[in-house]
Amino acid sequence: MAFLDNSGDIILDAVLTDTGRMRLAKGDGSFKIAKFALGDDEINYELYNKNHASGSAYYDIEIIQSPVLEAFTNNTSMLKSKLITISRTNLLYLPQIINNPTVGLASNSTNNILTVLVDQATVEDTAIAATGDFVNGYRIGDTKNPIVMDQGIKSNAIGDGSSVVLDADLTETQYMIEIDNRFGNIWDGAGSSQTTPSFVDDDNVATYYLSTSTDKTYFGKNGTSMSGEVIAGPRGFRLQFLVGPSVDLNSSTYLFTQLGSTATLGSAVYQIDTTVRITGVTTGYRVDLPIRFVKKQ
Numbered sequence: 001m002a003f004l005d006n007s008g009d010i011i012l013d014a015v016l017t018d019t020g021r022m023r024l025a026k027g028d029g030s031f032k033i034a035k036f037a038l039g040d041d042e043i044n045y046e047l048y049n050k051n052h053a054s055g056s057a058y059y060d061i062e063i064i065q066s067p068v069l070e071a072f073t074n075n076t077s078m079l080k081s082k083l084i085t086i087s088r089t090n091l092l093y094l095p096q097i098i099n100n101p102t103v104g105l106a107s108n109s110t111n112n113i114l115t116v117l118v119d120q121a122t123v124e125d126t127a128i129a130a131t132g133d134f135v136n137g138y139r140i141g142d143t144k145n146p147i148v149m150d151q152g153i154k155s156n157a158i159g160d161g162s163s164v165v166l167d168a169d170l171t172e173t174q175y176m177i178e179i180d181n182r183f184g185n186i187w188d189g190a191g192s193s194q195t196t197p198s199f200v201d202d203d204n205v206a207t208y209y210l211s212t213s214t215d216k217t218y219f220g221k222n223g224t225s226m227s228g229e230v231i232a233g234p235r236g237f238r239l240q241f242l243v244g245p246s247v248d249l250n251s252s253t254y255l256f257t258q259l260g261s262t263a264t265l266g267s268a269v270y271q272i273d274t275t276v277r278i279t280g281v282t283t284g285y286r287v288d289l290p291i292r293f294v295k296k297q
Helices: 018-028 245-250 255-258
Strands: 096-099 116-117 146-154 174-179 184-188 207-209 235-245 261-265 267-280 286-296
Touching: 096 286, 116 255, 146 267, 174 184, 174 245, 174 261, 245 255, 255 267
Parallel strands: 116 286
Antiparallel strands: 096 146, 146 235, 174 207, 174 267, 184 235, 261 267, 267 286
C-alpha cells in the first residue's frame, strides 16, 4: 500500500476485488465486470476554503492536493464510505441509519457494546445476566429485544416524522449485514429463524442481503406509525434483527483463548469483540455496531 502521485493529472486507480481475482484466475468464463464502486475515504471536504487569498481557482486546492492511497483489494479496509450519484439537486438533507436502543437491544452503559451470551451456562448465571441487556445466545427467541436500526432524516426542518414519510428514492428497502462468520450469525428480530448468508468472502466475512419484499420478518413499520422513534424528520423502514453465536463459540473456548480476552462481568468470563456492519443499498450509508460475545469461564 502506498500513496499515489496526484501532483499532476487526475488519477483513477482501479483494482479487482478478491472475488473478481478468483473468478479471473478460474478462466472458466465466470469473470465479468458487472459492478464497480468509488470511494474517497482520504478526502476531508472541510478543507474547501472560499476565503482563499488567491481567488476562486484555489478554493479547492487543498482538497485536490490531498494524498490519495492506491487502491487495494481488501474489502475490510477499502471503500468505507462509498460515493453515490443522486440526480436531484434540491436535497438539503440525506437520511441516516441509527441504532435505536429505546425500543431495541441497549448497549452496555459502561462500554457502549451490544452483548451476546453464547451458551446455557452463561445465560443462566444470574450475576452475568444482571449486568445489562443482552442477546440470549442459548435460546435466541427468548431475547427480550431485537437490535433495531431506524432510517430517516434526523432534522425535522423539512417536516415532522409523525406526519411526513421519507421520499421513495431515499428510502432503504434493501440492506447488507456483514459479520465475522467465525463468531456469529444473523437471525430475524423475533429470533425464530436463522438467515443463510448470501456469500462468505475469503476473509471469512459473511454478508446477508435483506429486502423488504422477501425478508418481511426483518422489517418493521415504515414512516409515521413507528413507536419509540429516534428520527425527528421523515422516516423510512425499521430494520430488526438479532446476532447469534457460532457453533464454535457456543461449544468451545478455543477462539476465545486465541482471539479474545478474559474479564469479570458479574462472574469470570471469556469475551471476543467484533463489529456488525449494516449498509443501506440505496444510499450506501453504513453503521458499524460493536458486538461482544461473552462465555462464562
